[in-house]
Amino acid sequence: xxxxxxxxxxxxxxxxxxxxxxxxxxxxxxxxxxxxxxxxxxxxxxxxxxxxxxxxxxxxxxxxxxxxxxxxxxxxxxxxxxxxxxxxxxxxxxxxxxxxxxxxxxxxxxxxxxxxxxxxxxxxxxxxxxxxxxxxxxxxxxxxxxxxxxxxxxxxxxxxxxxxxxxxxxxxxxxxxxxxxxxxxxxxxxxxxxxxxxxxxxxxxxxxxxxxxxxxxxxxxxxxxxxxxxxxxxxxxxxxxxxxxxxxxxxxxxxxxxxxxxxxxxxxxxxxxxxxxxxxxxxxxxxxxxxxxxxxxxxxxxxxxxxxxxxxxxxxxxxxxxxxxxxxxxxxxxxxxxxxxxxxxxxxxxxxxxxxxxxxxxxxxxxxxxxxxxxxxxxxxxxxxxxxxxxxxxxxxxxxxxxxxxx
Numbered sequence: 127x128x129x130x131x132x133x134x135x136x137x138x139x140x141x142x143x144x145x146x147x148x149x150x151x152x153x154x155x156x157x158x159x160x161x162x163x164x165x166x167x168x169x170x171x172x173x174x175x176x177x178x179x180x181x182x183x184x185x186x187x188x189x190x191x192x193x194x195x196x197x198x199x200x201x202x203x204x205x206x207x208x209x210x211x212x213x214x215x216x217x218x219x220x221x222x223x224x225x226x227x228x229x230x231x232x233x234x235x236x237x238x239x240x241x242x243x244x245x246x247x248x249x250x251x252x253x254x255x256x257x258x259x260x261x262x263x264x265x266x267x268x269x270x271x272x273x274x275x276x277x278x279x280x281x282x283x284x285x286x287x288x289x290x291x292x293x294x295x296x297x298x299x300x301x302x303x304x305x306x307x308x309x310x311x312x313x314x315x316x317x318x319x320x321x322x323x324x325x326x327x328x329x330x331x332x333x334x335x336x337x338x339x340x341x342x343x344x345x346x347x348x349x350x351x352x353x354x355x356x357x358x359x360x361x362x363x364x365x366x367x368x369x370x371x372x373x374x375x376x377x378x379x380x381x382x383x384x385x386x387x388x389x390x391x392x393x394x395x396x397x398x399x400x401x402x403x404x405x406x407x408x409x410x411x412x413x414x415x416x417x418x419x420x421x422x423x424x425x426x427x428x429x430x431x432x433x434x435x436x437x438x439x440x441x442x443x444x445x446x447x448x449x450x451x452x453x454x455x456x457x458x459x460x461x462x463x464x465x466x467x468x469x470x471x472x473x474x475x476x477x478x479x480x481x482x483x484x485x486x487x488x489x490x491x492x493x494x495x496x497x498x499x500x501x502x503x504x505x506x507x508x509x510x511x512x513x514x515x516x517x518x519x520x521x522x523x524x525x526x527x528x529x530x531x532x533x
Contacts, residue, residue, distance in 0.1 A: 137240060137249045140215065144222040157187040157528065158224040163264070164231060165212055167392055168199040169415045171230040171262035171286070174314035178517035180207040184525065192217055198413070213239060222250060226524060227257055230264040232280050258283035258527055262314060262520070265432025267292050268466030269455070270299055277302040284527055286520060288312045288435075289508050295465040309523045312509070312516035319440055320421050323495075326385045327487055328423035329369065331447070332431035333391040336458055337362055353396045365449045367402035368480045369427075375484045376406055382491040389419055391431065424495035427483060430454055434473060438505045439512075443497045444474035445486050451478075471508070473501045 159179075163172035168191070176191045183189075191203050195211035203209045210217045218239055221227070227237050234241040237259045240250065261275070261282045266289060275282070285301075285308045287293045293310050296303060337360060339352045357363045369375070370388055379386050389410035390397055398409045410419065416433065420426075426437045427445040434444045446468055455463045468476055477483035490496075497505075506512075511519075 133240075134249075140218045140222060141249050143215075143219050147219065147223060157184075157226075158220060159187055159189045159226045159228055159524070160192055160210075160217075160220060160224045161189065162192040162212075162229045162231065162236060164392060165235065166194040166197045166199075167412065168193060168197075168203060169417065170264050171314045172228065173199075173203065174318055175228065175262060175517055175520060176203065176207060178314065178317070179521065182518075182521070184521065190220060224257060225528060226260055226283075228260040228262060228524070230262045232261050232275060232282070237280070258524075260284040260286070260520075260524060260527075262286050266313070266435040267296065268432065268435075268464055269430070270295070270462040270464040272300040273462065276300060283307060284309050284520075284523055286311055286313065288316070288516075289510055291465055291471075291508065299464070309520070310510055311519035311523060312511040314517045314520055315417065316436070316439060316511075317514045317516050318417055319436060320417070321440060322418075322421040323424050323442075324385070324422040325383055326387055326423045327379065327491070328419060328426045329366070329386070329388045330419075330426055330428045330431060330433055331362070331366060331390050331394075332429055332433075333394045334362060334450075334454065336453075337394065337397075353394055353400065355400065357397050357400050358402060361450050361453075363397075363401055365447065365480060369447075369483060370401070370403045370407050372480060372484050375487060376404060378484075378488045378491060379406075384424070384491055387419075387423070389414065425487065425490050427477075427487065438473035438497075438501070439509060441497050441502055441505060443490050443495055443501070444472070445483060445490075446472060446474060446476045447483055448476050448478055471504065473497075473505055473508075 161172045161176045163170035172191070176189065179189045188208070190208045190210050192210050192212050193200050193203065195214070200209055200211070210220060221239055229236045259280065259282050261280070261284065263286050267287070282303065285296060285303055287296065287308060287310050290310065293308055296308050297305060337353055337357055339354050354360070358367055366388075370386070376386065385408060386406070387408040387410055388398070388403060392412070395412060403409065416436070420436050420440060423437070423442070425443045425445070426434060427447055428434045429447045434446070438444050448468070466472075475486050477486055
C-alpha cells in the first residue's frame, strides 16, 4: 500500500518538528534513549533496564519508556520516570530524534513506527540510518531464530545474550553479526528475580503461529493477540485441556497442598476463555507479573518457552511438554532447532504425553519440588553470570556503542 495522503502529511509534519527540535537543541542536545517491551505490556527486560536507568541516570541522556496509553503499566511506570504513549505524535517525534531504540521485542513497530504507512516511512530513512537498535531479548535464545533476527532483517547494533553457548550460536549461525554486536551481559530482568515460593505448580505454554487468528494481518500491533475460536480442538488445546482437568493431578495437588495455575504466553492469553480448564485451576491474568510468578511457583511445566530459563536460573525444577515438537520445529513457526538439545542440555525432564507430565509433576511434589542435582549442575554451567549486575553491563555496552557512533 502506498499510504494515504493524511499519512503522508502527518509524516512530513513529524519530520519538520523533529528537524526543528534537533536544530533548536543544537550542539548541547542531550541523548535520547527510547525503551520498550510489548505494545501494551511491560514487565520484561525493557522495564528492568528502565528502572535501573531511573535509579542510576546517565549524564546527558533522557530516557523514555514507550507503551500503549491504555495499558495499566503506563500509569505504573509513569510514577518512576518518563513514559510516552505508543504511536502518539510525541512518540513519533522522539523516535526520530532518538539515538538508541532499546527493546525486549524486535517486531517492526519497535524500530519503524511508520512501517505500515507505505511511502510515509521513506521520509525518515536519513533519521533511521543514524540510530542504534539494541535488542534486549525477551528470553534466552536456545533455538535458531536467524530467519527472523538476522542482520539484513533487523540490523541490530547490540544483541544481548546470557550464555556462552548462546553467544556462540548467534556468531556461528546465519545471523551475520560481528562479535562486537553480540553482548554477553545477561538479561536485565534477571537482576530482579527472587524467591517467594507459595506451593504452586505453574503451567506456562508458549504461543504457536498456527493457533493465532489473523496473525500478521491485524489492523494494529496492539490487536495481534487473538487466538482461533477452535483452539480447544487443536492438538495444543487437547493436551492442555486434558492436563488441566486431570483428576489424578488435581487430587495430588490437594494431597500435597499445591495450587495449580495456568499462565499461557502473553499473546495467547485469550485461550483462557476457550480451553477446558478445571474450576480449581487458577487462571493467571495480565495483572500477574512474570517476576512474581517465577518467585511464587515451586515448579514450572512449559514446552518451548524461554521462560524456563528464568525459572531454572532460580534453581527450581522444570518439566518440558513436547507433544508437538515435530510441527513446532518444522518451519511453520518462527523457530528452527538450534544448539540447545533438551535431552542433553535441558534443565528438566521431557514429557510427550499428559500421563508422563502428570507423573513427573507428582514425583516432584512428593520431594517438595527440589531441583535434581544433575539439572542444578547444568544451570550453573550454562549461564555466564549469576550476579545482579546485568543492567549495569548492558548500560556500559550502550555507552561504549554511543561513544563510537558517527554524528
